[in-house]
Amino acid sequence: MPAVRVQKHEAEKVKNLLKKLNLYDGKRRPRREETTVLLPVISSPELRKLGFEVVDVELPFRPERQIYKNLEDILAEKLTREELAYLGRYDIIGDIAIVQIPEELEHKLEEIINALLIVHPFLKVIVKRGFHKGDFRVRDYEIIWGERRLTTIHKENGVKIKVDLGRVFFNPRMKGERYRLAQLVQDGERILLMFAGVLPYALVIARFKNVEITAIELNEDAVxxxxxxxxxNRNKLKGKIKVIHGDVFEVVPKLGTFDRVISPTPKGVDALGLALNKAEKWVHYYDFVHEDKFDEFKRRIEEECQRLGKRCEVRIKKISDYKPHVYKVCADIRLI
Ligand SMILES: C[S@@+](CC[C@H](N)C(=O)[O-])C[C@H]1O[C@@H](n2cnc3c(N)ncnc32)[C@H](O)[C@@H]1O
Incomplete structure (x- = not known):
């Protein structure tokens, strides 16, 4: 993505100028070099006309804005402390807001909707979040405000992701994790993505790296x-993505091996052996693990590797809270 290289002592002045010209890309972070700074910019022929040195470089995206705090501030006047505590984190997917409204807050629904619309004036739909269900891990949603639809286009890590929340799984909170994986991947890799959903992992990785991804998904709507x-995203992708509609447990055994296997495993499914079997160098295996059982999980992976005649190094990374004392984790497994 484009950036302009400027001398350190000029960086602040140039940044302000770029902002004035609407050419500065505030979604990404600048990077300091020895004597220069790379400022993220929006692609435009104007930049070269202005005499800037334009380079193609990956500058990391800034973390999501801390928008929840604003909502809390607005609601502080309308809800009691206890009521505020009931309001969990909410998500924005495209122009849809997803909130959790426990019974204790039902009587404050209007205040919560109004506050959301102040903080996010672009919203077109607000839904109440239910639980994930079935093999496809689709959530239940109830539309409580706005247009009667659950389809939208979400933007993340420089890609557009069309979702239909009534038919497919999608979790915007994994944005940082997808970026992390995209940075670990090397150009030229062949990657197997199991349980691929609407392809958020594949799109973000292919956006940044010239790779060949084979993605497997069972839900026809997600495919x-x-x-x-x-x-x-066709014109943004450096890599290629091939999608196979089918059951991971039937399709994958018939495939060859890959440099890297990624398994955003659905809750309650065990695909560890399959993932390890098909990987030559790396596996990223997601699971839900109690905080007391991290060592046990690591041992299970090492034993499974041994069973397959492979040696491995395992690092368990906490990704998010799932429920008290239980975390969603990613095992980064290096095969040696
Ligand atoms: C936890 S979701 C992850 C989806 C996607 N990777 C993402 O992060 O948005 C698991 C996905 O696996 C799919 N799935 C469940 N069982 C499957 C199977 N046996 N074979 C292929 N896909 C399956 C579900 O439909 C769902 O899209």
């Missing part, structure tokens, strides 16, 4: 949306 998403 259709995934293929639409590849088209939607």
């Amino acid at each position: 259709k949306l995934g293929l639409e998403n590849v088209e939607l």
